[in-house]
């Protein structure tokens with residue numbers, strides 16, 4: 001499609017402009033999508049404040065950010081057209097991880113580790129614009145009962161699901177989620193519906209713990225704010241009391257806070273599984289009490305992105321396994337993106353997930 005579109009172009013730290021740029025031209029294996037909703041992610045905040053480089057060739061802008069998006073197909077490249085898999089007007093969620101399907105990792109199904117990946121909104125222009133282009137192979141059609149705003153949550157939800165799969169919850173398990181951000185809270189819902197016996201959510205902000213309580217957590221604890229009604233100064237003792245000394249069967253660490261990343265070793269029990277999901281800083285190190293972990297036969301795992309979990313994410317929304325509405329708290333116009341990023345960063349209005357609606 002020829003013509004111009006509105007977009008928020010990120011140039012460098014604290015420099016993003018609302019501009020008119022060319023509508024992306026689709027290649028043979030690509031599709032043009034009119035963006036209907038695009039979530040603001042913690043990594044967008046990291047890019048805007050210069051805390052993290054982009055995945056462009058030189059790590060810098062100019063680039064349109066935004067990788068949690070949904071929209072309507074407006075143009076098809078030759079390949080998806082001839083295959084008949086999509087048509088103009090289809091409602092889709094866009095997986096930003098455009099894996100190549102041809103490298104060694106992809107051929108083993110490890111698409112999150114694709115060596116030739118293109119990432120919408122991170123290495124190529126993304127969803128904080130009127131239009132975005134993507135390979136047809138990483139688009140997912142939406143069921144009628146899934147809205148564009150819900151579908152913008154597919155990317156974080158796909159990540160959430162992959163980590164919860166790795167947690168291998170079995171019926172009746174005593175489960176703990178540390179870090180009630182939007183993804184941690186989605187994970188709490190998934191864990192509860194996977195058959196957890198007791199679910200504990202540990203955090204540092206009451207407004208998020210309140211959401212956790214309303215979404216199936218049996219107990220919530222605030223480990224930082226001594227004025228909180230959920231405050232505890234000794235989370236290990238709390239978990240010990242709740243489990244009769246057996247400690248937790250499953251612990252999901254959905255925060256990258258180095259202090260919180262020490263907690264799982266103290267609160268996990270025999271044959272427990274710990275999954276690290278939240279992103280720490282580049283130089284952060286987690287110390288593992290090795291002997292105790294061996295004696296108790298613990299399993300420690302790490303989880304990265306959302307390999308092949310998108311159909312499950314769409315299903316989880318469509319079947320109401322996940323209540324996305326409780327997690328999406330704010331909506332902004334495209335031209336308000338900078339102030340939206342500031343509000344999310346400074347937690348103005350107790351944000352969970354914020355969406356941009358172009």
Ligand SMILES: [Zn+2]
Nearest residue numbers: 041042043068
């Ligand atoms: Zn993200």
Ligand SMILES: [Zn+2]
Nearest residue numbers: 100103106114
């Ligand atoms: Zn690949």
